[in-house]
Amino acid sequence: MQIDMNNFFEESIKMIVKIRTSEEFIAEKFFDEKIFSFLHLTIGQEAGAVGVMSVLSNNDIAMGNHRSHGHYLAKGGDLPKMIYEVFGDQRGCCGGFGGSMHMLDRSVNFNGSTPILGSIPPLAVGQAFASKENGIKNVTVVFLGDGAAEEGVFMESVNLAASKKCNIIFVIEDNRYSVASSHSDRKSERYSHQKLIEGLGAIYIRENGQNVKKVHDAAILAREYALSGKPVILHLDLLRRHGHSGPMQENDNADYRIEDTLEYRNENDCLLIAKKEAIKSGLSESKIEEWISSAREETLEIVSKVKETIDVRDIS
Amino acid sequence: MSETLVNFVEAINLAHKAGLQDNNKSYIIGLGVNYQNGADGTTKNLSSIYPDKVLDVPVSEAAFTGMCVGMATAGLNPIVHHGRVEFALLAMDQILTQAAKWNYMFGGDYPCKFGARLNIGRQWGNGPQHTSSYNSLFVNTPGLNVLWPSRPSEAYTFTKALHHAPSPTIMMEHRYLFQTKDSFNENNNDPLVIPQVSFYGKSSKTIILTYGDGLVEAIKTKNKINDSDIQIICINAFVRDRELHEDIIKAIESCDNLICLDTSNYQFGLMQGLIGSLAEKINLKEKIKIFSPPFIPCATSPKLVKNYYPFSPDVINYLNEINVTKERASDYLFDDINLPANIDFSENVPSKIIKSTLTE
Ligand SMILES: Cc1ncc(C[n+]2csc(CCOP(=O)(O)OP(=O)(O)O)c2C)c(N)n1
Numbered sequence: 001m002q003i004d005m006n007n008f009f010e011e012s013i014k015m016i017v018k019i020r021t022s023e024e025f026i027a028e029k030f031f032d033e034k035i036f037s038f039l040h041l042t043i044g045q046e047a048g049a050v051g052v053m054s055v056l057s058n059n060d061i062a063m064g065n066h067r068s069h070g071h072y073l074a075k076g077g078d079l080p081k082m083i084y085e086v087f088g089d090q091r092g093c094c095g096g097f098g099g100s101m102h103m104l105d106r107s108v109n110f111n112g113s114t115p116i117l118g119s120i121p122p123l124a125v126g127q128a129f130a131s132k133e134n135g136i137k138n139v140t141v142v143f144l145g146d147g148a149a150e151e152g153v154f155m156e157s158v159n160l161a162a163s164k165k166c167n168i169i170f171v172i173e174d175n176r177y178s179v180a181s182s183h184s185d186r187k188s189e190r191y192s193h194q195k196l197i198e199g200l201g202a203i204y205i206r207e208n209g210q211n212v213k214k215v216h217d218a219a220i221l222a223r224e225y226a227l228s229g230k231p232v233i234l235h236l237d238l239l240r241r242h243g244h245s246g247p248m249q250e251n252d253n254a255d256y257r258i259e260d261t262l263e264y265r266n267e268n269d270c271l272l273i274a275k276k277e278a279i280k281s282g283l284s285e286s287k288i289e290e291w292i293s294s295a296r297e298e299t300l301e302i303v304s305k306v307k308e309t310i311d312v313r314d315i316s
Numbered sequence: 317m318s319e320t321l322v323n324f325v326e327a328i329n330l331a332h333k334a335g336l337q338d339n340n341k342s343y344i345i346g347l348g349v350n351y352q353n354g355a356d357g358t359t360k361n362l363s364s365i366y367p368d369k370v371l372d373v374p375v376s377e378a379a380f381t382g383m384c385v386g387m388a389t390a391g392l393n394p395i396v397h398h399g400r401v402e403f404a405l406l407a408m409d410q411i412l413t414q415a416a417k418w419n420y421m422f423g424g425d426y427p428c429k430f431g432a433r434l435n436i437g438r439q440w441g442n443g444p445q446h447t448s449s450y451n452s453l454f455v456n457t458p459g460l461n462v463l464w465p466s467r468p469s470e471a472y473t474f475t476k477a478l479h480h481a482p483s484p485t486i487m488m489e490h491r492y493l494f495q496t497k498d499s500f501n502e503n504n505n506d507p508l509v510i511p512q513v514s515f516y517g518k519s520s521k522t523i524i525l526t527y528g529d530g531l532v533e534a535i536k537t538k539n540k541i542n543d544s545d546i547q548i549i550c551i552n553a554f555v556r557d558r559e560l561h562e563d564i565i566k567a568i569e570s571c572d573n574l575i576c577l578d579t580s581n582y583q584f585g586l587m588q589g590l591i592g593s594l595a596e597k598i599n600l601k602e603k604i605k606i607f608s609p610p611f612i613p614c615a616t617s618p619k620l621v622k623n624y625y626p627f628s629p630d631v632i633n634y635l636n637e638i639n640v641t642k643e644r645a646s647d648y649l650f651d652d653i654n655l656p657a658n659i660d661f662s663e664n665v666p667s668k669i670i671k672s673t674l675t676e
Contacts, residue, residue, distance in 0.1 A: 034654060036441035037616050088441070088617040096617030099443040115445055116402055117375055147375040151406070178375050179348050186374040255352075312618045315650050 001076040001108070003054035003216075009278035010291055012054060012212045016046045016271050017295035019070045022079060025303045026069075026086055027247035033312055035088040037099035038115070042070035044241025047270035048173050049074040051215025052141060052234070055223050061131070061140040063124045064103060064113035067173075071143050072103035075110040079299070083306045096312075109138075118151030120144060121170060125157050128166035139226040141169045147178025149193075150186060155200065158231060162201040165229035169222045170202075172233060173209065175240040180256035193235055202231040209236030210270045213277050239265045319501065321662060324494045327468035328358040328433075328475045330502060335479025336366050338507070339393055342479040344370045345384055346397030346433075355397050356435075356494060381407035381432075385415045388430035388484070395431035395478045400446050401488070404434050408453075415484040416459030419676065427676045430485070431478035437490045437529060437579060438625060440654045444613035449580030451528075452589065454486050455554055461485040461674055463510065463553045466531035467661040468498035470514075470552055476507045482676045490529035490579075492657050499662040508674040513561055514666035516548035522640050523568060524631070526577040527551040527586065532657045534577055535664050536628040541641040547571075551590065555672045560593055563670060569598045573640060575605050579625055582608035607631060618654060627653070 003011040023041050030039060042049070053074035056062065064071040072082060078093065085092025086100045094102050101115040111127060114120050124142035131138050148154065149172045161168045172193070176182060183191075197204040203225045207218040215236060222232040239260055243250045253261045266272075275288050322330065335342055349355050350363035350372045363370040373380040377398065384394040398404040404411065411432065418428040437449050454462045461483060465471035474487050517538065522545055524534040534548045549564055568574055578587035587608065594600060607626035615621050629645035636644050 034650070035616070035618065038442050038446065088619075090617055090619060092617075096620055097444065097615040099441060099616030101443060101445070116406075118406065150375040152376060152378055153406075180351055181348060181372050185372050313650055314619060315622065315647070315653075 001053055001074060002057055008054070008213070008216065009274065009281065009283060009288070012050050012216070013271070013274050013278065013288065013291050014295040015050045015074055016212065016274060017292050018079070018299045019046045019049070019073050020271070021296045021299040022073070022083065022303050023069055025300065025307075026083070029307060030247035033087050033310065035312060037086050037088055038066070038245065039086070039100050039247060040067040040245050041242045041247070042067050044265060044269065045173060045175055045209065045238035046070045047212040047215055047274065048171065048209040048236045048238050049143070051209075051212045052171055052219045054216045055219040056141065057138070058108060059136070059138045061109045061111050061127050061138060062143070063111050063120050063127065063140070064143045065117070065120055065145060065148060066101045066113070066115035067145070068103045068113035068143065069100070071113065072105060072110050075105070076108035077103060077105035077110050079302055080306045081105065083303050084310065087307070087310050088312045089310050117145075117148040118153040121154050121157035122160070125161045125164070125166055125168060128161065128168040129164055131167065137227070139167045139169060139223055141171060143171045143173055145178065146172055146174040146176070146183070147186070155196065158197060158200045158202050158233065161231040166231055167226045167229065169219075169226050169232045169234055172235045173238050174235060175238045176258075176260060177240070177244070177256065179244045180254070182256065182258055193233070197233045202233055204233050204235065206235040206237070209238040210268050210273050211277065212270060212274045239268055241265060319499050321497045321499050321660065322468055323497050324465075324468045324471050325357040327472040327498065329360050329362070331472045331475035332359060332362055332479075334502065335476050336362065336369055339479050341391065342369070342393040342395065343387070344395050344397060345373060345380060347375065347399065348372060349397050355399065359397070377403055377406035378410060382410040382414065385410050385418070385428060385430050388415065388428045389418055389426065391429070393429045393431065393479055393481060395433060397433045399435050401434045401436045401448055401450050402445055404432070405450070411484075411486070412453070412457050416457050419483065420459060427482060428484055429481050431481040432486045433475075433478065434486060434488055435491050436488045437492055438614065439491045440656070441616060443616040447614040449585070451488060451580055451586040452584065454488070455558065455586050455589065459484060461553065461555045463487045464528040464551065465489065466493070466528050466550050466552065468496060469500035469661070470511060472500060472502070473510055477510050477674055480507045482508065482674055485674060488528065492529040493532070495656045495658050496532070497660040497662065506673075509671050510555070510674065511552045511669045512555060512672040513564060513670040514550045514552055515567075515668040516550065516664060516666055517546060518544065518667060519567055519570065520545060520547040521571055522546050522573040522575065522635065523571045524548045524575045524577055525551075525568070525590065528579065529657065530577040530579050532659050533626060533628040533631065535659065535661070537631045540628065540632055540645060541635065541643045545640060553672060555674060558593070560590070561670050565594065565597055568594060568600075572603055573605070573635075573638060574600060574603045575607065575631055575634075577626055577631065578606065578608035580608070581611055582606055583611050605634060618650070622653060
């Protein structure tokens with residue numbers, strides 16, 4: 001959802017809180033309905049989605065992966081429909097067919113998310129190519145993790161997009177892990193995203209994904225390049241708060257984490273950083289706290305109401 | 317020796333332990349197999365004993381499966397693991413076009429000792445892209461042995477076989493079975509001798525034909541109605557050609573009712589292939605009844621999947637209608653439909669097992 005620069009911190013902070021609050025609610029209620037719709041929470045790394053979407057017009061297209069609640073909401077996706085979908089109610093954004101890993105709101109051009117790693121980049125290239133063919137001036141943004149970016153088809157998609165001059169941004173959300181495998185488990189010591197991407201003829205931008213303002217600024221640049229027919233890879237460094245999947249918090253320091261201890265993740269939390277940046281820009285702390293609590297209350301009110309009406313069984 | 321009760325996951329884990337110990341040319345390769353509780357627990361703790369044999373890999377199915385095929389043509393015994401059959405689809409060239417044809421196209425003196433473990437089928441809440449049952453892709457490809465363990469003891473035997481596989485061998489693991497229990501001996505039999513077909517019960521006028529996780533509902537049906545009224549024929553494997561053993565044909569020829577219990581999409585799939593193969597030899601028209609999912613993917617919402625998989629009450633009530641039994645069964649409740657199978661198979665031992673041997 002495009003954010004008005006005059007209210008950047010207010011809007012982006014509220015969106016981060018909306019995503020976080022709704023996911024915390026899902027996590028808490030996850031076992032209630034025994035749906036077990038395969039869940040991957042984005043808590044901790046919301047700033048990536050919010051910062052990127054903040055520069056997109058409604059006309060721009062976004063697509064996502066297995067961890068896409070944040071992408072969907074930040075693009076302006078309907079919150080009640082997301083909750084219904086995750087809990088398996090047929091009023092969900094995919095009619096209950098998809099579940100948590102399949103987010104869709106075509107009214108805001110959030111054109112789908114799919115969990116098979118590497119499946120979505122070429123599909124997004126297709127959507128971008130179709131925009132060109134249909135004479136629509138927009139960009140297509142596709143989100144994938146650092147793990148999925150290892151699939152050969154991702155490189156093939158970048159090459160294809162570059163050769164067809166598609167208006168596309170591939171956002172790599174790099175939370176350091178594929179499940180519990182770190183980069184060093186999966187990559188040679190000399191692995192270079194930059195060399196790979198630039199070698200394919202695309203633009204490579206890397207940014208601190210925990211800082212929503214920095215993501216926003218990088219996304220503005222990325223969108224300009226993409227609109228000129230140069231595909232962009234926007235590589236965001238993020239921190240996932242929870243475990244890879246399921247509703248469980250990772251309270252203790254899981255043994256696979258290297259330096260991103262719980263303490264480190266808390267210190268570098270994207271909401272905290274956004275708050276600090278907002279204060280630096282002259283906004284008052286009490287005002288910011290007001291936004292946070294109002295966004296939280298508003299979200300909780302919506303999701304609690306939806307939850308009360310959930311109807312997924314006609315058997316006991 | 318383990319006569320204690322173990323579940324499906326533990327059975328695979330035990331077999332891997334034995335397999336890695338028996339064959340120092342064998343490997344387990346796949347995403348996260350080296351985690352402490354890797355591959356859903358099936359590779360639990362193995363990497364601490366065999367850090368050089370149980371290997372994590374980049375997220376690149378085509379490449380790491382291809383690497384396994386390459387290793388397999390160079391005298392090693394790799395087992396590649398894919399947590400869903402959909403993930404293996406990224407590597408179909410390597411499995412169907414390279415591994416399956418390797419020895420044949422190079423004239424028959426160039427074996428490919430490739431093993432694969434593919435998780436397949438239903439899992440509650442996993443939705444359309446994580447529950448596919450692409451059995452027929454593999455069965456319809458010459459050059460592959462395809463194994464469907466339907467209980468932990470078979471999962472043990474098959475996993476051990478993979479550690480020594482002399483030719484490309486794919487184990488299709490129904491995730492639905494992971495919590496089922498069984499008791500068996502960890503024996504030192506020839507690991508290449510495997511069950512191909514299991515018969516449960518003596519010959520009977522009513523036969524349930526099934527494979528993989530279909531055995532759960534077949535056993536529940538058999539246990540509910542008079543035991544001797546039903547025989548189950550469970551297909552465990554196809555090795556080399558796809559000929560049906562004559563005992564299967566004979567049994568089905570002399571029965572009155574053939575119930576096909578298929579948890580995959582039936583149309584043009586494994587079960588319809590089986591039926592086609594039988595129909596070339598015997599007349600089935602008057603006696604066959606198919607229980608299978610509708611020809612759509614599996615959704616996520618409970619309301620949408622309530623009637624998706626075939627369940628024992630449907631079979632029992634059908635058998636009641638055709639006067640095989642006086643029993644009737646009430647519909648399953650939510651948990652029966654949606655939670656993983658929790659059956660203990662140890663009370664249900666096959667009355668006859670037809671075996672086969674994996675060869676080059
Ligand atoms: C082709 C394929 N292989 C494996 C998986 C299983 N899987 C789901 S998410 C995941 C980790 C992906 O890591 P990354 O792309 O970095 O995204 P993240 O989960 O960290 O957001 C894996 C291995 C899958 N969904 N698809």
